[in-house]
Amino acid sequence: MTLGELIKLRAEEFGKNIALIQPNDEATGFNALTYKNFNEEVNQLSNFLLEKGIKKNDKVAILLQNSIEFVISYFAIVKIGAVAIPLNTMLTFEELDFILQDAKASALITSQSFKETTDELVARVDSLRFLLQIENFEKDCFSQCDTCEPLCHCEDDDVATLIYTSGTTGSPKGVMLTHKNLISNAQACLKRIKVTPKDNFSCLLLLYHSFTITTCILTPFYLGASSVIIKSLKNFKHVLKQLLICKVSVLIAVPPIYRILADAKTPFFLTVFPFKFLNPIKLCVSGGDALSPVVMHKFEKKFGIPLLEGYGLSEASPVVTLSPLKGKKSCSVGQPLEGIEIRIVDDNSKELPVGEIGEILVKGPSVMKGYYDRPEETKAAIKHGWLYTGDLGKLDKEGFLYIADRKKDLIVMKGLNVYPKEVEDAMYSHPKIKEAAVVGKRLEGGSEVPIAYVVLQDGENTTEEEIRKHLKHLLASYKIPRSIEFRKELPKSPTGKILKRLLV
Secondary structure (H helix, E strand, O other): OOHHHHHHHHHHHOOOOEEEEEEOOOOOOEEEEEHHHHHHHHHHHHHHHHHOOOOOOOEEEEOOOOOHHHHHHHHHHHHOOOEEEEOOOOOOHHHHHHHHHHHOOOEEEEOHHHHHHHHHHHHHOOOOOEEEEHHHHHHHHHOOOOOOOOOOOOOOOOEEEEEEOOOOOOOOOEEEEEHHHHHHHHHHHHOOOOOOOOOEEEEOOOOOOHHHHHHHHHHHHHHOOEEEEOOOOOOHHHHHHHHHHOOOOEEEEOHHHHHHHHHOOHHHHHHHOOHHHHOOOOEEEEOOOOOOHHHHHHHHHHHOOOEEEEEEOHHHOOEEEEOOOOOOOOOOOOEEOOOOEEEEEOOOOOEOOOOOOEEEEEEOOOOOOEEOOOHHHHHHHEEOOEEEEEEEEEEOOOOOEEEEEEHHHOEEEOOEEEOHHHHHHHHHOOOOEEEEEEEEEEOOOOOEEEEEEEEEOOOOOOOHHHHHHHHHOOOOHHHOOOEEEEOOOOOEOOOOOEOHHHOO
């Protein structure tokens, strides 16, 4: 099945069910689309794109904020066999230019708010044939194009989307994900959690991210449930009200959001709204980065809602593991989803015994087709069907995965391995520490030492000596940071992941 066929089937089976909900900025009301109406609007835009000459395998980029129009655009593109390229709205002009040039994009769907940037991009990128602004959707498409299914042929092994990686190890690469990759991952996610077509999934993370597309859009769509599109996280009080007014029951977010909720003082919730009494949320899922065990414990104790942690990467569509609802283990990111295999290997690709740390390899139907136009890098990443993730971890006897760190972040001090995540988890157990990042500083002779960057909780003060004293009870002496620098904030990606490369 392709993504276009999925939407067509849902329109036939769940036509009256709400597919998408978008609350207004003040959280006083919302717009909604049924599956029937959603499929019709997707078909209109698909037919419009065909009229404009967009054909199978053409690349069509989307530069939009979170919105119903974004989701319509995404499915309209993939329904005709073209390839959707969701763009991060926070990228610079040069970064956007690189992606469009690299992908040889044929068209760009955007909005008036990006007009200055997109006008320059159209002038710079030779492959761009036309630009469509969502403000002109009704005039250009909906009043003229047919709502019937577009005439096109698409296979489940065709590339549906290019997700450009963040470029932590060089220039961004386009991860080629097929219809089969994405649908199989959504299916596998649903087999791990207990949800129904009556559930409302949150979509408050940026839609350019593979984690958002799969878990916040494709997973509820496969089920026939609803997705609640949150436009912006700038006013977090309004975001919480929006989640309530739209009766979100499955909250999907990144660790910084759960940290905010866990640390927020109880009176805040009681004065803004009776969160604990009116809140319909029954399940929370964290992904995109490592979740501190301290934050998880505080959150679950405070709200009495299960918080499940998962692990994944764009190259795997992206979810690889997810904690079970019952029997989850502390510090583990759960077990592999159905159909996914995990192997832990050493530097020579030799499989390691249970409990030993090595590189995480992944195999299954959600593993990418490869990197776009980069055959050598694809060969290096996928060997004999196994995806080499570059992440370090270990498995226990029951198949639970424990993440140690990124392979490139490993600190080797006089032959001893120091895993930054282990040190950071210990630092997060200090009540005055809000955020922590540990990186390696290279010394003369090639050895490294761990150093830390810390953001304190609001209104708190402490010293390096006090933090080291706390860590002595939790870590071997060689793992304790040699220096600790206090900062007002740490550099982060749009998903809230701390960008360690900007600290060294």
